[in-house]
Amino acid sequence: DPNAEQAQALNYVEDAADASDHPAYEEGERCDNCMFWQADNQGCQLFPQNSVAAAGWCQSWVAQG
Ligand code: SF4
Numbered sequence: 001d002p003n004a005e006q007a008q009a010l011n012y013v014e015d016a017a018d019a020s021d022h023p024a025y026e027e028g029e030r031c032d033n034c035m036f037w038q039a040d041n042q043g044c045q046l047f048p049q050n051s052v053a054a055a056g057w058c059q060s061w062v063a064q065g
Pocket of ligand 1: 012032035036037043044045046052056
């Protein structure tokens with residue numbers, strides 16, 4: 001849910017391409033290659049109450065180890 005307050009605070013977008021004007025965004029970064037992605041429920045560990053888009057992005061993106 002992109003309207004969730006916490007997601008908004010982290011500049012979450014449903015389509016990573018929409019983050020291209022964010023200084024922290026680098027091409028290729030998306031939720032489903034982020035350390036916080038949860039493949040089993042299409043979720044994010046930072047937003048446990050909400051689902052996020054596989055192709056989404058937010059400024060807390062961290063590469064998977
Ligand atoms: Fe997507 Fe990672 Fe941000 Fe969660 S922390 S919304 S998985 S980019």
